[in-house]
Amino acid sequence: MENIPSIKPTESELEILQILWQLGKATVRQVNNELSKMKEVGYTTTLKLLQIMHEKHIVSRTEEGRYHLYQAEIGEEQTQQLLLGKFVDATFRGSAMKLVMQALGNQEVSLDELDEIKKLIAEKEKNLNL
Template sequence: MPLKPTETELEILQVLWQNGPSTVRFVNEAQNKTKETGYTTTLKLLQIMHEKNLVRRDEESRSHVYQAAVTEEETQQHLLGRFLDTTFRGSAMKLVMQALGNHTTTPEELDQIRTLLNQLEKGGHQ
């Protein structure tokens, strides 16, 4: 299933990933903490996301409850893969070099990167 959430859909997914199944009102209130969004706009977005199989809807109660139908990890992997292909011509090395060159990396983060590299060299994954 190709995941193609928009930026706003990703923001809604973040709310659902962090809080679990939520009503439209709860999602809307979370969105309003960062930008003014009308309730009907949030409702319409959740309906579109339901059609795209990004969320599931529980229609048992009067207030429909939505939950993410995709995991945060699979979404990140898909979006990163797409970004890697389109921006870095598929080169993970170019992506990592760019990321490390543009940001201050803490000693703890470097230790985690070393651990991951060691695991990858041994043929394992995280």
């Protein structure tokens, strides 16, 4: 879980990563079960995806008796950071500000969450004033 991710996981890979980030280690079966809650997907499809991700060093795996346990090799926050950067560039021409405004304006955010954001902003302002 140390490597700084530099390659973008594909959409399907990201779905699997989300599951692995939540489960920690998991078998193909487990991943496939989770995936099946969201969409139709064959077992060997999930298997193949995990194998490809293993080749790419996106996940590691350990043999546990007869089956394999897979685990995310790239961190959740690091990956989010990477994807966020690319997304801001591609969609908001690099303006994180615009993205934040749109997210606050139109996505669901609660009062408590707004408070948290205010705190973070206060922090940032302190740092910028140094």
